[in-house]
Amino acid sequence: MPAKKIDKQDIFPKGSGKTYGLLELVDGESRIASKEPEDTVFCFPHLLTPIMMCTLVTTIVLVLVSLFFNAPLEEIANPVRPPNPAKAPWYFLGLQEMVSYDAFVGGVLFPVLFVLGLMAIPYLDRNPLGVGVWFSKTRPIAIKLFTIFVIINLVLIIIGTFLRGPNWAIYWPWEDQGGGH
Amino acid sequence: MENKNKFDLRETLSYFAFEVPVKLYRSIIRHGYPDSEKNKSLLIFTNFFLHILPVKVRKHTVKVRYSYCMGGITLLLFIILTITGGLLMFYYVPSTEKAYQNMKDLEFAVSFGVFLRNMHRWGAHGMVATVFLHMCRVFYTGAYKPPREFNWVIGVILLVSTLFLSFTGYLLPWDQLAFWAITVGATIASYAPMGDLQRFVLLGGNTVDQGALIRFYVAHVFLLPLVTTLLIGVHLWRVRKDGGMSGPPL
Amino acid sequence: MENTENKKNNSEEELKLSRRNLFAIAGWGGLLTSMAASVGAALRFMFPNVLYEPSPIVKLGKTSDYAEGSITFNESERMFIFRDSTGFKVISAICTHLRCTVNWSEINNRFECPCHGSVFSTDGKVISGPAPKPLEWLHVKASPDKRLVVNKNKVVDKNYSLIV
Numbered sequence: 184m185p186a187k188k189i190d191k192q193d194i195f196p197k198g199s200g201k202t203y204g205l206l207e208l209v210d211g212e213s214r215i216a217s218k219e220p221e222d223t224v225f226c227f228p229h230l231l232t233p234i235m236m237c238t239l240v241t242t243i244v245l246v247l248v249s250l251f252f253n254a255p256l257e258e259i260a261n262p263v264r265p266p267n268p269a270k271a272p273w274y275f276l277g278l279q280e281m282v283s284y285d286a287f288v289g290g291v292l293f294p295v296l297f298v299l300g301l302m303a304i305p306y307l308d309r310n311p312l313g314v315g316v317w318f319s320k321t322r323p324i325a326i327k328l329f330t331i332f333v334i335i336n337l338v339l340i341i342i343g344t345f346l347r348g349p350n351w352a353i354y355w356p357w358e359d360q361g362g363g364h
Numbered sequence: 365m366e367n368k369n370k371f372d373l374r375e376t377l378s379y380f381a382f383e384v385p386v387k388l389y390r391s392i393i394r395h396g397y398p399d400s401e402k403n404k405s406l407l408i409f410t411n412f413f414l415h416i417l418p419v420k421v422r423k424h425t426v427k428v429r430y431s432y433c434m435g436g437i438t439l440l441l442f443i444i445l446t447i448t449g450g451l452l453m454f455y456y457v458p459s460t461e462k463a464y465q466n467m468k469d470l471e472f473a474v475s476f477g478v479f480l481r482n483m484h485r486w487g488a489h490g491m492v493a494t495v496f497l498h499m500c501r502v503f504y505t506g507a508y509k510p511p512r513e514f515n516w517v518i519g520v521i522l523l524v525s526t527l528f529l530s531f532t533g534y535l536l537p538w539d540q541l542a543f544w545a546i547t548v549g550a551t552i553a554s555y556a557p558m559g560d561l562q563r564f565v566l567l568g569g570n571t572v573d574q575g576a577l578i579r580f581y582v583a584h585v586f587l588l589p590l591v592t593t594l595l596i597g598v599h600l601w602r603v604r605k606d607g608g609m610s611g612p613p614l
Numbered sequence: 615m616e617n618t619e620n621k622k623n624n625s626e627e628e629l630k631l632s633r634r635n636l637f638a639i640a641g642w643g644g645l646l647t648s649m650a651a652s653v654g655a656a657l658r659f660m661f662p663n664v665l666y667e668p669s670p671i672v673k674l675g676k677t678s679d680y681a682e683g684s685i686t687f688n689e690s691e692r693m694f695i696f697r698d699s700t701g702f703k704v705i706s707a708i709c710t711h712l713r714c715t716v717n718w719s720e721i722n723n724r725f726e727c728p729c730h731g732s733v734f735s736t737d738g739k740v741i742s743g744p745a746p747k748p749l750e751w752l753h754v755k756a757s758p759d760k761r762l763v764v765n766k767n768k769v770v771d772k773n774y775s776l777i778v
Contacts, residue, residue, distance in 0.1 A: 223420040225404045230417065230426050237433040241440055245487055253478060254485035256471070259464045260543035262572065263689045265714045267728035269544045272534060274492045274527070282552065283730035285744050286711055290552035301520045304503070305513030313506040315424070315612035322506065329503050351731035544714065548729060551712040569665045 267349045276343025277336050283351050297332075304329075416600055424611040430505070431609065434498035439596065441491040446589065448484040456536065458581035460574050463538035488530050495526050507610035515602040518595055525592045532584035538577065546572050546580065674762040677702070677778055687718060693752060693764065694718060694725075701777040704754045704764050705738055710747040725749065737772050748772070 224230075257266065271279050281289030313319030318326060348354035395406030405419040424430055455474055456466045470477035499519060502508055508516035531549065535542040550572065554563035568575030603609065672691050680686055680697040687694050687707065692715050696703040707715050707725075714729035724741060725734040732743030739748045753768035754776045762776075 222422055224423055224426060225401070225420055226414075226417045227398050227404045227407050230421055231414075233426055233428050233433070234436060237428075237436055238440055241437050241490075242444070245441075245444065245483060245490065248486050249479055249482035252482065252486070253471075254482045255541070256467055256537055257540040257542075260460070260538045260540055262543060263692055263715055265544045265547075265728055266540045267717075269540070269548075269714065269729045271541070271545060272489065272530070274489070274530065279548075279730070282548075282712065283744055286552060286746065287555040289744075290712075291556045298520060298524055301499075301523075302517045305508045305510075305516050308509070311509060314509050315430075315505060315507070315610050317430075317504055319506060326504065329500075333500060350726050350728050544729070547714065548712040565660050568660075568662055569667055571667050573667070575662065575665075 268347055268351055270343070270347070273340055273344055276347075277339035280339045280343040280347070416604065418604065418608060421608055422611055425609045430611075431501055432497070434494050434501050438491055438494040438498055439600075441487050441494060442592070442596065445484060445487050445491065448480050448487065449585065449589075451480055452484055453585060458536065458578050460538055460577055463536060463577065467537045467539070485534075488533055491526055492530055495523050499523060502610075505610060509610075511606045512602070512610060515599060515606065518599050518602070522592065522595050522599060525588055525595065529584065529588045529592065532580045532588065535577070535580045536584065543572060546576055550576070670766040672764050672766065673757065674764060677756055677760050677762060685718060691764070691766070693766075695762065698775075701775045702754055702762060703775050704752045704762070706750040706752055706766070708750070709745060710740075710749060711743070711745040716749070 270276065278290070278294065281293055283289070308322075308325055310322050310325065312321035345356060346353055348358075394410045396403045398404045398407045408414045408417055408419045452470070455470055455477065457463065467481075470481050472478075502516065502519065531545070535546050546567070550563045550566045553566055554560050556562055564570065566576070566579065567573075568579050674688060674691070674695065680695060680702070682697055682699055684697050685694055686697070692707045694705050694707055696705065709716050709727040709729065709732055711727065711730055711732050714727050716725040716727045716732070716734065718724075719726050723736060725736075725738075727733070727743065727745070730744050732745035733741040734745070734749050735741050737748075738751060740746075750769045751772050751774060753765045753770045753774070755763050756776060756778065757763050
């Protein structure tokens with residue numbers, strides 16, 4: 184059927200003293216309008232309330248933590264002697280653990296591959312299913328791969344935090360690390 | 365005619381006492397009490413700070429157990445870090461001779477100094493954690509899929525810039541951790557393709573000294589926050605443009 | 615006749631287009647060049663020309679201060695001074711992995727790095743750990759007033775020794 188060309192003017196004629204006008208015609212059906220009963224709620228108060236609750240809880244937790252625990256401050260910088268062991272904050276201990284095997288592979292190659300790999304995920308994953316659902320069963324491989332990535336990170340951080348002692352040697356938690364603290 | 369020009373004290377007083385406050389309020393808040401749909405809408409889109417939100421959202425968006433607010437908490441922590449960081453700048457001098465003393469002053473000689481520093485440090489730790497958890501949430505709910513692919517990429521850049529902000533931040537106290545973290549971090553850079561050139565430009569020289577401290581300071585308080593703020597803006601804008609928070613297809 | 619006219623018009627058209635292209639190329643080229651130059655200048659700006667750093671050539675104690683067969687750690691200069699029966703050898707204490715300061719372990723008779731666990735033998739060779747290169751042996755000479763002078767930027771062979 185040859186489609187009859189519809190002009191905007193046919194639907195909403197201009198200049199009849201209206202304050203509105205048709206901007207554009209698009210293909211397809213209105214997604215929201217076709218849903219009955221309505222699937223949407225007003226941001227006020229339905230979204231603003233949880234946002235305010237989140238803000239309150241986070242702020243209170245942070246204030247309490249800051250009242251009872253002091254931020255770490257080590258001795259003044261001594262350019263000739265590193266502390267033993269010299270440990271970065273927990274979120275860099277995975278990197279430090281990797282670096283302790285090889286500076287280039289652990290410090291440059293793997294971090295760059297991690298970042299590029301993460302960025303590439305949406306372009307590598309061609310499965311359109313499972314949006315908006317936690318742990319959708321329609322994408323088992325993607326979920327497994329990412330979980331492995333998360334676990335590797337956590338394991339490296341745990342090794343660096345709890346199992347490394349002086350001279351970056353492995354110490355089990357029950358072993359005496361020989362240090363003062 | 366005569367009446368109109370005559371100064372009426374009672375009328376003037378009542379104007380300032382009752383009408384001006386109302387006029388002032390109306391000139392700032394341009395919507396009525398939000399019990400009608402019109403006012404609920406106006407409340408959102410006539411407010412600069414709320415207009416990043418749509419007037420209406422899909423129902424699943426308001427369920428805390430979908431997103432666990434991780435992105436929102438990250439943004440909140442970033443704002444808290446900006447405020448506490450800005451305050452800490454009043455007492456911090458990026459000098460190898462003074463920096464450590466400033467830390468001690470914050471702890472012992474400045475009212476609420478230690479509290480602000482704690483907020484800043486623990487907030488930073490929290491932000492690294494929430495940004496990572498936010499990434500996990502987005503992955504496990506498949507929220508990076510079209511049309512949100514590029515927003516995921518921006519998210520990864522934001523993760524990296526958060527890590528750089530943390531790294532440059534804990535160098536500033538010029539304690540043992542700071543010094544050896546700069547030493548190690550800058551040497552890692554020398555393993556990258558251009559070798560010692562990268563280490564040189566990071567440190568502003570060959571040794572870890574004043575030049576290195578000021579570089580990390582400028583990166584921490586200006587360059588990285590600027591980039592991060594911009595990218596957060598783009599990130600949130602794209603969330604709106606891509607149809608709000610991801611959810612199951614209609 | 616008409617044909618030639620057409621041809622003339624065409625070539626004029628081409629000429630016009632190519633002139634327009636030329637300006638477009640010149641415009642874009644100029645813009646991109648100036649942007650590249652700005653970025654280049656900004657990058658160059660980040661490389662300081664004058665450094666206020668301590669000299670790599672340092673003067674240490676008198677040669678007579680070191681007992682024969684001793685290993686002395688000079689903390690401020692981060693180097694170990696070996697005094698054997700024939701002379702002096704100086705090895706850098708900077709780990710070749712990520713520049714931490716290595717410690718001399720009396721018990722194990724070796725150098726150990728506290729940061730990432732590299733271990734070096736007495737002659738600087740890597741025994742274990744992530745260090746990619748042996749510790750550096752540094753050039754050492756005696757000054758006229760019989761003091762050791764070490765050049766931290768001058769790496770020498772491990773057999774190099776200052777004979778006194």
